[in-house]
Amino acid sequence: MQPTYGSRIPGSVACHHLHKGGGQAEEYEDAYAVHPRVSAVEEIDVASLRVALSDGASESVLAGLWARSLVDHFVSVPHEALASADSFGREAVMVTASWEATLGDYIARREADGRPIQWYEQPKLDRGAYATLLAISFCAPQEGDLADLRGEGRWAAAVIGDCCLFQVRDGALITAYPLAGSEDFGTSPNLLNSRNQDSLLISERVAMNSGSLRQQDDIYLCTDAVAAWFLREVEHGGRPWETLRDLGTSDGPNFADFIGEERASGHMRNDDATLIHVAVW
Amino acid sequence: MPYTAEISRSNPTCFVFLVDQSASMSDPIGGEVPTSKASVVSDAINRLLTELSVKCAKEEGVRDYFHVAVVGYGHNNVGSAFGGALAGRDLVPLSQIADNPARVEERTKKIPDGAGGLVESTVRFPIWMDPVCNGGTPMRQALEYAHRLVDRWLGEHPACFPPIVLNLTDGEANDGDPTVPAAGICSLTSADGAVLLFNLHVSDAGGSPVTFPDTEAGLPDNYARTLFGMSSLLPSHMRSYTAQEGFTVSDSTRGFVYNADITSVVQFLDIGTRATDLR
Numbered sequence: 302m303q304p305t306y307g308s309r310i311p312g313s314v315a316c317h318h319l320h321k322g323g324g325q326a327e328e329y330e331d332a333y334a335v336h337p338r339v340s341a342v343e344e345i346d347v348a349s350l351r352v353a354l355s356d357g358a359s360e361s362v363l364a365g366l367w368a369r370s371l372v373d374h375f376v377s378v379p380h381e382a383l384a385s386a387d388s389f390g391r392e393a394v395m396v397t398a399s400w401e402a403t404l405g406d407y408i409a410r411r412e413a414d415g416r417p418i419q420w421y422e423q424p425k426l427d428r429g430a431y432a433t434l435l436a437i438s439f440c441a442p443q444e445g446d447l448a449d450l451r452g453e454g455r456w457a458a459a460v461i462g463d464c465c466l467f468q469v470r471d472g473a474l475i476t477a478y479p480l481a482g483s484e485d486f487g488t489s490p491n492l493l494n495s496r497n498q499d500s501l502l503i504s505e506r507v508a509m510n511s512g513s514l515r516q517q518d519d520i521y522l523c524t525d526a527v528a529a530w531f532l533r534e535v536e537h538g539g540r541p542w543e544t545l546r547d548l549g550t551s552d553g554p555n556f557a558d559f560i561g562e563e564r565a566s567g568h569m570r571n572d573d574a575t576l577i578h579v580a581v582w
Numbered sequence: 583m584p585y586t587a588e589i590s591r592s593n594p595t596c597f598v599f600l601v602d603q604s605a606s607m608s609d610p611i612g613g614e615v616p617t618s619k620a621s622v623v624s625d626a627i628n629r630l631l632t633e634l635s636v637k638c639a640k641e642e643g644v645r646d647y648f649h650v651a652v653v654g655y656g657h658n659n660v661g662s663a664f665g666g667a668l669a670g671r672d673l674v675p676l677s678q679i680a681d682n683p684a685r686v687e688e689r690t691k692k693i694p695d696g697a698g699g700l701v702e703s704t705v706r707f708p709i710w711m712d713p714v715c716n717g718g719t720p721m722r723q724a725l726e727y728a729h730r731l732v733d734r735w736l737g738e739h740p741a742c743f744p745p746i747v748l749n750l751t752d753g754e755a756n757d758g759d760p761t762v763p764a765a766g767i768c769s770l771t772s773a774d775g776a777v778l779l780f781n782l783h784v785s786d787a788g789g790s791p792v793t794f795p796d797t798e799a800g801l802p803d804n805y806a807r808t809l810f811g812m813s814s815l816l817p818s819h820m821r822s823y824t825a826q827e828g829f830t831v832s833d834s835t836r837g838f839v840y841n842a843d844i845t846s847v848v849q850f851l852d853i854g855t856r857a858t859d860l861r
Contacts, residue, residue: 323592328640359854362641420706421635421644421680431857461860489856497860506860571588572854 308441310347310454310514312581314339317548317556319574322564330357331524331575332368332432336376344582347514348441348454351376352577354464356524358431358492362422366403367430367495370396375436383438383457383509390504393434393461393493400429400495429496433462435522439514439579454514454581459507462490465528468512469519469542474535479508483533486525520579521545526572530563545578584775585817587743589647589853595743596649596673596735597634598728599627601663601711602751602784603656604719609752611786611841619784620713623750626782626844627652627663630748631710633848635680644680647853649673651731652710655724657717665711672731683708721755725763729770736772744775748847749812750782753805764812775817780837781809782844791842794824796834806840813838820850 320329336351353372357364374396375382382388404426411417418426437458458466460479463486468476480486491506514520519542523531534541547553554562556576563569589595601623610616631650638645651673654663662670666684689707692700728747735745747767770777789802794816798807813836816824821831827846837847 323590356855358857360637361857362639419639419643419680420686420708421632421639422641423706424636425639425857428857431855488852488854489858491860492855492858494859499860502860571590 308348310439310441310581311344312347312579313343314345314350314352314580315549315578317576317578319557319560321573322561322571329573330359330365330368331355331573332357332365332372333575333577334372334376335577347439347579347581350439350579351378351437352522352579353434353436354522354524354575354577355435356433356462356464356573356575358433361428361431362425363404363407363430363495364432366407367400368432370399370403370495371432371434371493375434378436378438380438380440380457383436383459384511386459386504386507386509387500389436389459389507389509390500390502393503394498394500397495397498404495429494431492431494433460433464433490433525434493435460435464435466437466437520437522455511456514456520457509457511459509461493461503461507463525463528465523465525465531466510467521467523467528467531467542469521470515470517472540474542476510476512477532477535478510480528481532483529483536486529490525514581516581518581519546522577522579524573524575526570527560527574527576530569533568545576546580548576548578585744585819587741587772587774589743589851591646593742594647594649594739596651596732596739596745598651598653598673598731598745598747599630600721600724600728600747600749600751601627601652601654602719602721602749603654603663603714603716604752604754605656605716606719606752606754607656607713607715607784609786611784618713618715619752619786620715622784623782624711624713626750627711628707628709629845630848631679632708633845634676637848637851638676638853639680644677646675646677648676648851649735650676650679653724653727653731654711654714655720655727656714660720660723660727663711663714665709668710673735679710683710684712685709718756719751719754720757721749721751721760722758722763725749725760725767729763729767732767732770732777736770736777739772741773743851744772744777746778746780746847748780748782748844749809750784750844751809752785753783753809761808761812768814776814778814778817778837779812780844780847781813781839783809783838783840785841789840792838792840793829793842794831794835795838795840796830796832796836801840810836810838819852823850
C-alpha cells in the first residue's frame with residue numbers, strides 16, 4: 302500500500318514546447334495552460350492542478366488563437382466538468398461563444414494594419430478554426446471514494462483528437478490514452494471547430510478517462526509528434542519516459558536539443574512539439 | 583516508404599498543369615447549357631489554383647509549399663498560359679500566384695441559409711487564364727516541356743515529395759504518340775518516389791463521367807483509353823483519400839478522370855493536420 306497524503310499532493314510540473322523546424326517561433330500553433338501558474342522548480346499541490354493542451358490544425362487559419370482560447374477556458378473549469386462527456390460538450394460550446402468577437406477583432410486589426418483579409422483567407426475564416434484538445438484535472442482523495450481508502454488522488458481527463466496522456470508508475474507505462482499505438486496517428490484527427498455548436502456531437506466524440514494518482518507517479522501530456530515518438534519507443538522496448546523525465550535538468554538535454562536530434566534522425570515527425578510533465582513527489 | 587516526404591516551405595514540391603488549347607477545344611460539351619471544352623479546362627485550372635492557394639493560406643499569406651506552372655499547348659507551340667503579371671513564367675511560387683491573378687471576378691452561388699433553404703451569396707473567383715482554342719495539339723511537345731521543367735526542379739529539390747504533372751485535354755494529340763514522353767515523365771524520381779502524371783479527359787464522346795478508375799473497360803474511345811494508360815497508379819494514401827470520398831479503388835486505380843471534377847487532387851497532398859469537421 303502507498304502512503305496516504307491527506308488533502309495535499311506535493312509534486313511539480315514542467316512545460317516544454319518547440320515550434321516546427323524550418324518555421325518561425327511565432328508560427329507555433331500548439332497551446333497549453335497550467336492552473337495555477339507555476340514555475341518548473343517550485344513545489345506545487347497536484348491536487349489543485351488543471352492542465353489543458355491543444356494543437357491547432359495547420360490547414361486552418363487562426364488555429365493557434367483558437368487553441369489558446371480552448372486551453373484558457375479549460376484550465377478554469379471545475380473538476381466535475383471533466384467527469385462527464387455531456388458537461389465537456391457544453392463547456393466546449395461555451396468557448397465558441399466568444400469566437401465571433403475574437404474574429405471581429407482580428408479582422409479589424411488587419412484592416413488597421415493595412416492588410417485587409419485576402420480572397421484566399423476568406424473561405425478558411427468562414428469555416429472557422431480547428432484544434433485538438435486534452436484537458437485534465439487532478440483532485441485529492443475524496444471522502445467515500447474507493448481510492449481514498451488507499452490514500453490515492455484522482456485525475457479526470459477529456460480528449461478530442463490526438464493529444465495524449467501517458468502515466469508511468471513503478472517504472473512501467475500503466476496508461477496510454479486516447480491512442481495506444483504509434484500507427485494510430487494520421488492527418489485527420491478529431492478536431493474542435495470554433496463554430497461547432499453541437500454539444501451532443503462533441504460529447505459523443507470526446508474520449509473520457511480517469512485514474513488514480515500515487516506518490517512517485519509521472520504523467521506526461523503531449524501533442525501528437527511527441528506522443529507518436531513515445532509510443533514507437535515503447536513498441537521497440539524502450540523507456541521513453543526516462544528521457545522525458547530528465548529534460549531540462551542537470552541529468553538530461555534541453556527540450557529543443559532533444560527534439561532537434563529526434564527530428565534529424567527521422568524518429569520524430571517535424572511538427573510543433575509540446576510536453577507537460579506532472580510529477581508526484 | 584515512397585510518397586511520405588514532408589511538403590514544407592523548406593522542402594516544397596511542384597505542380598505542372600498542361601492545358602490543351604487546340605482548335606478542337608472549341609467544341610461544346612455538356613447538357614442543357616453547352617460549354618466549350620476550353621472553358622471547362624480553364625475553369626478547372628482556375629479552381630485548382632484557387633484550391634491550392636486556399637489550402638496553403640495562413641495569417642501571414644500563402645505559404646510556398648508548392649511551385650506551380652500552367653503550360654498551354656495549341657496554336658502549334660507550347661508555353662506559359664498564365665495571364666496578367668505572371669504571363670510568360672513557368673514555375674511560380676504559390677504565394678505569387680495567389681497574389682497575382684489576372685483579375686478577380688465576383689460570382690454568385692447559392693449556399694444553405696441554415697434554415698433548410700438556399701440564399702445567394704457573392705464569392706470572389708480569381709482568374710489566371712482564359713479559354714484559348716486554335717491550331718493543332720502538340721501534346722507530345724507539351725509532355726517533353728513538362729519533363730524538362732520537372733527534371734530541372736528535381737535537380738534543385740532531390741528530396742521533395744514527387745512532383746505532379748496534370749494534363750487537361752480532349753486527348754486528340756497530333757504530333758505523335760504521347761505515351762512515350764508520358765513514360766519519360768514517370769521515369770523521373772525524387773528520393774521519395776516517381777513523378778506522378780495524371781490526366782483529365784474532357785470529351786464530347788458521351789458516356790458517364792469517370793473518376794479515378796482502375797480499368798479502361800467502359801471508357802468511350804481510344805483517346806480515353808490512351809490517357810488512362812498514360813496515367814500513374816495512385817499511391818496508397820491517395821487511394822485511401824479517394825475511397826474516403828466514396829469512390830471504389832484498387833491497386834490498379836489510376837490518376838485519370840473523364841468529364842468529371844479533378845479538383846480533389848489538391849486534397850491528395852498533406853501539408854499538416856487537415857481541417858475537418860467532427861463526424
